[in-house]
Amino acid sequence: MNSETVSTPPTILVAEDEALMLKMLTHRLQKEGYRVVTATDGKQALDSLRTSAPDLVITDLMMPYHNGLEIIEFVRKNLRPDLPVIVLSSAGQESSVVRAFDLGADDFAVKPFSPNELMSRVRKHLGR
Amino acid sequence: MQSILDWWNWTDGQDHLYAFLLVMAVLYVLGTVLLLGYIWLLMLRRNRRSAWSAALRARLEDDIATWMAGDLSTWELSNRLHVEVRTDERARPILADVIYATSKLLREESQSQLRDLFRQMSLDQIVLQKLKSIKWHEQAYGCRVAGQLQLKEFLSLIRARTRSWRGVLRVEAITALVAMGDQSGLEKIAEDNHHLPDWEQVLLLERFKILNSHELPPYENWLNSSRPDWVLFGIRLCRHYNRFDKIADLGPLLRSGDSRVQTAVLGTFEAQGDPELVPVLLDYLPYATGGCLIRTLNLLADLMLRSEAMPVLLDYADHADPLVRLTALEALRRLGLPAPELHLLTKSRSDLALLTAH
Numbered sequence: 001m002n003s004e005t006v007s008t009p010p011t012i013l014v015a016e017d018e019a020l021m022l023k024m025l026t027h028r029l030q031k032e033g034y035r036v037v038t039a040t041d042g043k044q045a046l047d048s049l050r051t052s053a054p055d056l057v058i059t060d061l062m063m064p065y066h067n068g069l070e071i072i073e074f075v076r077k078n079l080r081p082d083l084p085v086i087v088l089s090s091a092g093q094e095s096s097v098v099r100a101f102d103l104g105a106d107d108f109a110v111k112p113f114s115p116n117e118l119m120s121r122v123r124k125h126l127g128r
Numbered sequence: 129m130q131s132i133l134d135w136w137n138w139t140d141g142q143d144h145l146y147a148f149l150l151v152m153a154v155l156y157v158l159g160t161v162l163l164l165g166y167i168w169l170l171m172l173r174r175n176r177r178s179a180w181s182a183a184l185r186a187r188l189e190d191d192i193a194t195w196m197a198g199d200l201s202t203w204e205l206s207n208r209l210h211v212e213v214r215t216d217e218r219a220r221p222i223l224a225d226v227i228y229a230t231s232k233l234l235r236e237e238s239q240s241q242l243r244d245l246f247r248q249m250s251l252d253q254i255v256l257q258k259l260k261s262i263k264w265h266e267q268a269y270g271c272r273v274a275g276q277l278q279l280k281e282f283l284s285l286i287r288a289r290t291r292s293w294r295g296v297l298r299v300e301a302i303t304a305l306v307a308m309g310d311q312s313g314l315e316k317i318a319e320d321n322h323h324l325p326d327w328e329q330v331l332l333l334e335r336f337k338i339l340n341s342h343e344l345p346p347y348e349n350w351l352n353s354s355r356p357d358w359v360l361f362g363i364r365l366c367r368h369y370n371r372f373d374k375i376a377d378l379g380p381l382l383r384s385g386d387s388r389v390q391t392a393v394l395g396t397f398e399a400q401g402d403p404e405l406v407p408v409l410l411d412y413l414p415y416a417t418g419g420c421l422i423r424t425l426n427l428l429a430d431l432m433l434r435s436e437a438m439p440v441l442l443d444y445a446d447h448a449d450p451l452v453r454l455t456a457l458e459a460l461r462r463l464g465l466p467a468p469e470l471h472l473l474t475k476s477r478s479d480l481a482l483l484t485a486h
Contacts, residue, residue: 020226111233112233116198
């Protein structure tokens, strides 16, 4: 009997409060074949981190309830320390990006960014 | 008519006052029911309208997100948006708002495609309506959209809004002019506006932070303005944009006579901490008073060589103002003046007590 291994696609948690950006990222990531879990604020993001065991996290820095820095801190202290985290920042948030790297972020993209560029970063961190 | 007469005859036997009260009660109940019904209908209509708007917005966002992700060409997007607008004209303001919100998330090359689409669909007419509205918040929205989408045909309207007495509207209009790179309009602002309160300056600084460097306002011209508020704002921008080559030129502003301007210049000098500022500070020293004198002495102590700073500070060690005296003495101590000599310089027991307490 041939045993067929069905590989499950990697799960990516996208935490972004900007609806349009979230839709665009979800659309693009799903098209690339990833399973996408979304969160529109920090509280939802923390809940999703506990329940969905993502393989990569993409988080905005400025979000209601808990910001991106708190998300990174939570991931590093309570989840896998090697879970890749990509931070989305806006212009003028350089100090927050530096703080994000200090807390253990792996990569960042400044809005407005090219979706292709972000996808290549995602692929790199997932080792695909 | 007959029935009314019959009723009136019937009430003949009754008390007319009771009859009148009965009629009033019926009218009151009827009026209340009608009013409540009308309010309910209005709410129903409003809810239906907001549900329709939300659904339309979600559809438009889906289309635009697909376009942003690269799965829809601009031509296909344009077709889809045209269909929405043709189906219901009320979709226009919502579409204009979605395009405005989207353009903030896009890079310059994609933004220009959206701008073309915006004009092609005559959505700029909605911005015009907003800018001409009698409501200030609609005008402010019009300024934001026009600035973001580079609708330069509305520059004159936006320039006029910079003279509004509403601070928020002024901030939006100025930001729009900066976003559109309207240098001549910006240069004129300082002449037209006497005041630029601190909260507006802070708000504008926040707005400017997200602009590209080529969109910087002509803040160096504002340094020469006759309006202290604008000079102050120019200094803050100089500091914000790290224009340290300009900072030494701020020296003459120390004698402007406006304490806020003097304090801002000294704050900028403190942040820079460049020894090249020493001649500027020494020129200003004889004219400095109060808090500005204290900050100048501290700055000189930090920036000058020890041997050069000592004689300057010694001149102020017996100043009439005890705070200035203490600052000079404290600075001398920092520079390594031995305690016995420092004690000889102290003018009073209280100075000595304060100095030893530090």
